Amino acid sequence: MRKLLKRDNIYLRKANNRDIRFLFNIFNENIKKKNFFSKKKLKYSDHKIWFKKNMSKNLIFICVKKYKIGYIRYDKFKIKDFKVSIAIKETYKKRGFGKILLKRSLGMIKSKNFKIYAFIRKTNKVSKKFFLSCKFKLTAPNIYVLKYKNEKIH
Numbered sequence: 102m103r104k105l106l107k108r109d110n111i112y113l114r115k116a117n118n119r120d121i122r123f124l125f126n127i128f129n130e131n132i133k134k135k136n137f138f139s140k141k142k143l144k145y146s147d148h149k150i151w152f153k154k155n156m157s158k159n160l161i162f163i164c165v166k167k168y169k170i171g172y173i174r175y176d177k178f179k180i181k182d183f184k185v186s187i188a189i190k191e192t193y194k195k196r197g198f199g200k201i202l203l204k205r206s207l208g209m210i211k212s213k214n215f216k217i218y219a220f221i222r223k224t225n226k227v228s229k230k231f232f233l234s235c236k237f238k239l240t241a242p243n244i245y246v247l248k249y250k251n252e253k254i255h
C-alpha cells in the first residue's frame with residue numbers, strides 16, 4: 102500500500118449542501134454492493150430531506166484531496182455512544198484514506214470519553230479488518246466498538 106505523505110494534502114471538512122449528490126451516490130453504490138445493512142436504494146428526494154435534517158448536527162465529514170474521496174458519519178444514539186458509517190470511493194480504497202478519515206474525524210467530535218459502534222454485515226470482511234486495524238474490538242457478533250479517550254490510532 103502506498104503510504105500517505107504530508108504533501109498529499111488531504112483534509113477533512115464538515116459536509117455541506119454541495120455534498121448531497123456525492124453522499125447519495127456513494128450510499129447507493131455501497132447498498133448495491135451489499136456493504137451496508139440497508140437493502141433498498143435511496144431515492145434522491147428522500148435523501149435530500151434526510152440530509153437537510155442531519156447536516157446541522159455537524160457529524161458528517163468529507164475527506165478531500167482535490168476531489169472528494171469519502172465520507173464518515175456519526176449518529177449519536179446515547180449521550181456517549183455514536184454509531185459510525187464510513188465509505189471511501191472505489192478508486193481511492195486501500196491507500197490509507199479510511200484510516201485518516203476515521204482518526205481525524207474522531208478528534209473533531211465535540212465530546213469526551215465516548216464510544217463508537219460499528220455495526221458490520223457478516224459478509225463485509227474488508228470492513229471488519231478495517232475496524233480491527235483501527236483498534237475497534239469485537240464485542241458481540243458483528244458489533245465492533247472503540248472506546249475513545251483521545252487515544253492514537255496508528
Ligand SMILES: CC(C)(COP(=O)(O)OP(=O)(O)OC[C@H]1O[C@@H](n2cnc3c(N)ncnc32)[C@H](O)[C@@H]1OP(=O)(O)O)[C@@H](O)C(=O)NCCC(=O)NCCS
Pocket residue numbers: 102131136137185186187188189190193194195196197198199200201220221225227228230231232234
Ligand atoms: C472499509 C473502508 C472504509 C476502508 O477504507 P480504506 O481507505 O480502503 O482503508 P485503509 O486504506 O485506510 O486501510 C486501513 C486498514 O484496513 C484494512 N483493509 C482495508 N482494505 C482492505 C482490504 N481490501 N482487504 C483487507 N484489509 C483491508 C487493512 O487492515 C488496512 O491496514 P493495512 O493497510 O495497514 O493493512 C472501505 O473499504 C470502504 O469504503 N468500504 C465500503 C463501505 C463499507 O463497507 N463501510 C463500512 C460499513 S459502515
